[in-house]
Amino acid sequence: MQTNQLILLFSGxxxxxxxxxxxxxxxxxxxxxxxxxxxxxxxxxYAWYAALATAGPAVAVGAIGAFALLLMGAEIPTPYLLAASLVVAAGGLMVAMTQVRPDFHARKAIERTIRFVLAGxxxxSIFTTFGILISIISEAIRFFQMQSFWDxxxxxxxxxxxxFLAAAGRAEEGASAAEFGSVPLFAGTFMITLIAMLVAIPIGLMSAIYMSEYAPTKVRTIAKPVLEVLAGIPTVVYGxxxxxxxxxxxVSLAGMVGLEASxxxxxxxxxxxxxxxIPFISSLSDDVINAVPDSMRQGSLALGMTRAETIKDVVVPAALPGIISASLLAMSRAMGETMIVVMAAGMxxxxxxxxxxxxTTVTVRIVAALTGDQEFASAETLSAFALGxxxxxxxxxxxxxSVIMIRRFREKYRSNNL
Known part of the structure; x- marks a missing residue:
């Protein structure tokens, strides 16, 4: 019986x-x-506790066995692993039935289980982040053994x-020495990201303020989904x-003012x-601005401030930590973009x-280094991990x-309100 059929039978x-x-x-x-x-x-x-006590340990045993089988190279026959999981499930069923008694807190047991699952x-997520970092560092060290970190x-x-010829043992055929100075790549990344943020932050923030503070309900109902459609367009289309x-x-506008553009x-x-x-900043900022208590707006208007002054001096400062978070999310998205840069800015x-x-940008060079028929052990390929x-x-x-700035602003804003 094939593995897929065994897994299906086990699930049933x-x-x-x-x-x-x-x-x-x-x-x-x-x-x-x-x-x-x-x-x-x-x-x-009690019923839900019995179901969790039956299925939970079986799933845990199967997951641990799959981890040992796939990542650690252990030789565990799949039928035996699934059969052991079902035996554990049957044992969990019997234990759960013995726990159905008046003095057993089933609700607290379910809460502990849910808390354990959420913590898991x-x-x-944390272990995945560390795994990514370790995999990058291990290959980056190999690169820095070939090239100077300072250079x-x-x-x-x-x-x-x-x-790549040096990695293949044919260095004498190379016409020039390799140079891996990353400053041009990071300069291009920061330049393009800065231009993107100068476009996205004003438009996104002003559109969020309009939709949350000025737009009628009918306009908001239509405008917000249409604006969020921009986030679903494939990047190759943007390219x-x-x-x-x-x-x-x-190029045409630069030529009109006497500048030369590529x-x-x-x-x-x-x-x-x-x-x-724009949708990353606009949608998230709109949600944050709507979360500002309406009592703050009413109090500001009652003191004689205009609507524009209320937005500028009360609403936006109260929502600024969320706006900063939205802007940073958009910045991370811009720094990781590849296709638009390849198609419009070159390599x-x-x-x-x-x-x-x-x-060009760092992500473009990473893609270029990891594609093609280069030798993986070459400095050019390993440079992708150093860049990453x-x-x-x-x-x-x-x-x-950004976290430090947000915390300081919250403390300052809280002290001013007191």
């Missing part, structure tokens, strides 16, 4: 055992209650050269729009990327402060700074 058997435990637990609890005994929980709560979900951080030239429409328009300029993807992340590392020239590690550190630093 576990479901049947869970239903049996549920109905048996409820019937026994109802019988005890009908006898006149005072119970700490309702019959349905949180730990999975990587401060170098102004990115030219992998023939590093076409940037390359075919916005980039020629930028068709693969950084301004076009920055503008289009800003349009793409040439170019250290320049002129947004009318072509440049530095980008991870930069993003983490920005998040830490």
């Amino acid at each position: 058997a576990l479901l049947v055992l869970g239903l049996i435990a549920f109905f048996m637990g409820r019937a026994k609890a109802a019988k005890v209650r009908a006898s006149g005994a005072s119970m700490y929980a309702q019959p349905d709560q 979900a949180a730990m999975i 990587f951080i401060t170098g102004t030239t990115w030219n992998p050269g023939a590093s 076409f729009f940037a390359a075919i429409t916005v980039a020629p328009l930028v 068709f693969s300029n950084a301004l076009a993807p920055g503008i289009v990327m800003g349009i793409m992340i 040439r590392p170019n250290l320049t402060a002129n947004p009318l020239e072509d440049m 590690l530095v980008l991870f550190v930069v993003t983490l630093t920005l998040n830490m700074v």
Whole structure:
């Protein structure tokens, strides 16, 4: 029997055992209650406890066995693993039936189980983050054993050269020495992200203020979903729009004022990327502004402030921590964008402060390094992990700074209100 069929059979058997435990637990609890005994929980709560005690340990045993089988390389026959899980489920059913008694707090047991499951979900997220970081660091160390860390951080030239030939033992065929200076890549990333944020924050914040404070209900009902449609458009479509429409328009406008612009300029993807992340700022800021207590607005208006002054001096400051969080989420989305940059800005590392020239970003180089037929052990391929590690550190630093700013603002705002 194939593995998929075994898993399907196991799921069906576990479901049947869970239903049996549920109905048996409820019937026994109802019988005890009908006898006149005072119970700490309702019959349905005992039923749910019995179902959880039956299915929960079986799922845990199956998950641990799958982890050992897939990640640790243990040789555990799948039929034996699933059979052991069903045996554990049957044992859990018998134990649960013995617990259906007047002095057992089934509701508290269910609450403990739910709290344990939620804590487990949180730990999975944390361990996943650490797993990603460890996998990046391990490969980045291999890269820094080939290249200088200082040159990587401060170098102004990115030219992998023939590093893949060196990894294949044919370094003498290379025409130039490899240079892995990441400054042009991060400069391009910050440049395009800055342009995107200059577009997205004013438009997104003003649209959120309009929809939450001024727009009639009918307009808000239509405008907000239409605005959020921007977040669902594929990035490749945005890339076409940037390359075919916005980039020629930028070149034409630059020519009108006597400036020279490349068709693969950084301004076009920055503008289009800003349009793409408007819904992140607008939707989240709108929710945060709506969460500001209406009593604050009414109190401000009662003191003689105009509606615009109330929004500027009361509503926006109260919602500013949420607005900052929305802006940071949009910034992270912009820093991780690849397709728009590839299609509109090109892939040439170019250290320049002129947004009318072509440049590229860190994520584009990561994709370029990990695709194609290069040797994985080459410095060019391993540089993707070094770039990812530095980008991870930069993003983490920005998040830490933002958290500190939000906390200080909340304390200042709270002290001013007191």
